[in-house]
Amino acid sequence: EVQLVESGGVVVQPGGSLRLSCAASGFTFDDYAMHWVRQAPGKGLEWVSLISWDGGSTYYADSVKGRFTISRDNSKNSLFLQMNSLRTEDTALYYCAKGGYYDILTGYYNWGQGTLVTVSS
């Protein structure tokens, strides 16, 4: 069974930094692209970032480009999101999602339960 478990969400002040993690199990992690998607309280879904199966390609939403960095450690079946220069509008539930098998252009078949990031003074 595919499992994705996010962690690292906390309350942080504007301008601060945070690193989110996603622990993956139940599939061959290094065969799949991975995504971060966020959802502000009471709002819709917003794609944040994508990383290819080997970490060689990364993509970002304009709203986070230059501030967030996606990475992965295939030896530990883990996905990360380094978040710097945080803004109040980054407050959201952050989901990791499993992408495609050696394919970056797929829907998201599996999702974690999310980790809550609150940016507030």
Added chain:
Amino acid sequence: EIVLTQSPGTLSLSPGERATLSCRASQSVSSTYLAWYQQKPGQAPRLLIYGASSRSTGIPDRFSGSGSGTDFTLTISRLEPEDFAVYYCQQYGGSPFTFGPGTKVDIK
């Protein structure tokens, strides 16, 4: 960036009725790269449809997707009580992989 617009914002229907949800794109989207997700309160989204019309594993056949170019539709043939939720379309043909704002299907 491809902007997706969903209509209506809210759809109020009774169990057993047919639901028709619309997703319109600001520019043409290959049907290969259009998905629909269902989200219930307190839960992560669930992939229903990919490639505009292919049902994901375990999705009942009352859910169907159609469309091409800039206009796509999700149809729920007969609403079951568990289908009342928010539905999002998404294009994943290229970065940024945008979502629509969602359609809430609630009980009339």
